[in-house]
């Protein structure tokens with residue numbers, strides 16, 4: 043299996059190598075050598091096609107193949123034919139740009155894209171593809187410019203909105219990402235996962251209020267689209283409320299009501315399942331007031347500190363020194379993704 047992968051990789055790299063070489067000969071005005079290399083390129087393109095799932099060979103099958111046949115004794119015409127880009131061969135060139143872009147030859151892909159944009163500056167597919175390649179080449183400002191052009195043509199295009207969000211996010215401009223989220227016309231122009239990811243960045247920076255805002259937005263989307271429903275947002279909201287010592291759980295209470303029919307059973311949270319000893323709940327977050335510590339001294343609770351995540355234990359058995367994690371207040375809930 044690995045041998046096949048390596049062999050296919052070699053075939054692919056050989057193909058790109060040959061085409062670069064053909065172009066280099068042309069630039070050095072060595073037309074005959076260049077022409078000979080383009081013959082090899084065509085052969086290598088077939089080899090590449092037959093040994094991969096790659097499908098973007100339109101330029102090779104149609105333009106290169108025809109020109110090699112037609113102009114074998116006229117290099118001037120041959121190169122004019124294969125290098126000219128116009129509305130007639132636009133699709134073939136766009137296809138070639140995809141072949142390069144999809145195979146991580148992004149610089150070449152971007153050069154083709156910019157040339158194609160001169161022919162059809164309002165082609166949304168091309169704009170999106172260009173923005174994508176610029177983003178993955180870490181040319182973020184250029185990428186944003188391209189998405190702005192695309193969005194000026196189709197401002198409600200969710201794919202484009204999400205792409206633009208991703209440029210901000212992946213380039214670590216989290217305050218710009220937040221600003222972008224706040225200015226969205228519709229909350230669900232991006233996905234709940236996007237909000238969660240951004241929330242997590244703010245959580246890492248200990249900006250819990252902002253993180254909470256993000257997580258709540260993600261939760262709002264999940265609420266309106268149950269297909270996407272998972273517990274990550276709920277857990278994250280709980281975590282932020284604890285961090286911020288906010289006592290208003292109305293947000294997630296709705297979540298529990300929504301899913302109450304899915305509850306299979308409640309964990310026994312008063313006694314240890316191993317030794318039968320009394321379980322002590324562990325609470326997290328910033329502790330204010332002496333009552334909490336008094337309760338701890340009485341052995342009724344344990345203060346777990348500020349750092350909490352999904353795997354943090356919720357109960358402790360003093361008798362056998364065992365910790366337990368009963369999520370959702372001890373509820374075992376049966377629904378997808380959990």
Ligand SMILES: [Zn+2]
Nearest residue numbers: 314317359362
């Ligand atoms: Zn025990």
